[in-house]
Amino acid sequence: MSSARIFTLGAIELRRIALALVAPFRTSFGVETDRDILLVRVELIDSDGVRTEGWGECVALAEPTYSPEYVDGAQHVMLAHLIPAVRHAGPIDAAGATRAMARFHGHPMAKGAIEMAILDAQLRSTGTSFADFLGATRLTIPSGVSVGIHDTVDSLLTTVQGYMDDGYVRIKLKIEPGSDIEHVAAVRDLIGPDTPLQVDANTAYRRTDGAHLARLDAYDLLLIEQPLPEADIIGHAQLAAEVDTPICLDESLVSATGTADAIALGACEIANIKPGRVGGYLEAVRVHDLCVSAGIPVWCGGMLETGIGRAANAVLASLPGFTLPGDISASTRFYAQDIVTDPITIHDGHVTVPRSPGLGFDIDQPFLDQITTATTPA
Numbered sequence: 045m046s047s048a049r050i051f052t053l054g055a056i057e058l059r060r061i062a063l064a065l066v067a068p069f070r071t072s073f074g075v076e077t078d079r080d081i082l083l084v085r086v087e088l089i090d091s092d093g094v095r096t097e098g099w100g101e102c103v104a105l106a107e108p109t110y111s112p113e114y115v116d117g118a119q120h121v122m123l124a125h126l127i128p129a130v131r132h133a134g135p136i137d138a139a140g141a142t143r144a145m146a147r148f149h150g151h152p153m154a155k156g157a158i159e160m161a162i163l164d165a166q167l168r169s170t171g172t173s174f175a176d177f178l179g180a181t182r183l184t185i186p187s188g189v190s191v192g193i194h195d196t197v198d199s200l201l202t203t204v205q206g207y208m209d210d211g212y213v214r215i216k217l218k219i220e221p222g223s224d225i226e227h228v229a230a231v232r233d234l235i236g237p238d239t240p241l242q243v244d245a246n247t248a249y250r251r252t253d254g255a256h257l258a259r260l261d262a263y264d265l266l267l268i269e270q271p272l273p274e275a276d277i278i279g280h281a282q283l284a285a286e287v288d289t290p291i292c293l294d295e296s297l298v299s300a301t302g303t304a305d306a307i308a309l310g311a312c313e314i315a316n317i318k319p320g321r322v323g324g325y326l327e328a329v330r331v332h333d334l335c336v337s338a339g340i341p342v343w344c345g346g347m348l349e350t351g352i353g354r355a356a357n358a359v360l361a362s363l364p365g366f367t368l369p370g371d372i373s374a375s376t377r378f379y380a381q382d383i384v385t386d387p388i389t390i391h392d393g394h395v396t397v398p399r400s401p402g403l404g405f406d407i408d409q410p411f412l413d414q415i416t417t418a419t420t421p422a
Contacts (some may be wrong), residue, residue: 062080109394247273
């Protein structure tokens, strides 16, 4: 994974789009019904003066519930601090942009979107695919689906059966106190013992809930994801000693260094890697490599991405350490129409790894223009 070419930064545009979800998506943080999404478009200029366009997607939500970042704040920090720092750095590539933004604390989703756009343009300029850039060898990856919290078991089972009919090879259930044991038991009974099943608590539990969560051991789950608040690494280590089901961290993992610490403390038996959460795809690869060296299984999580992030995630998940099915579901899982010309689809439970130049997508410009709510030059 290397690139010797350095570019001059041309035009940058921040674009806000509005996309409705096909159905409400409920987690312990709240209910999402539509998305206010921030996209980054950059132009890179090579030594011959040729301009190449690249796109990035910021995965911050509308409110600071999943993380401290939110879409309005991400746009502000990009305009006021991050983009000026990248411009001031002079000739640039994706790794150089990340270094230029490093002096600003936090804001990994905003930083990751800028790095992503520059990386996309950088690879397109040489006709290189993200898969070749990473050295990916797999042509397809298994696809799992994330199922939100339902008010009733019956409605949950109807939804899960639909995803089973669609061919998804792994089911992930969002859980919270009061919507956990009964729901998991019913889904396990529906899908049988052979279909992989895992749960995601999104920080909804506390250290004192160990005995309760241990009741989930009876259902042969792949993992329990992020049961405690993100800062409670010691609590996760304690919980791992109480519960037989492996503990997976999500919100707690914001860098390769932090991931190494969590592993050393026994708090992270499986890692969910989300590029936006760790500051971009380059850091996501470092987290992957660290976990491989430590013998920690990894999988690729999702943040309700459009086809921009979904395609890039599919490529990332083709690296060898991603041994568990991720949340890279079909584009139609969340959106009736995607903003890319070739939406992600599922065939026999698997997604084909994109191999086209750049991060693996092409923009459906007419539809993108139709759903754009604002554009801001930077």
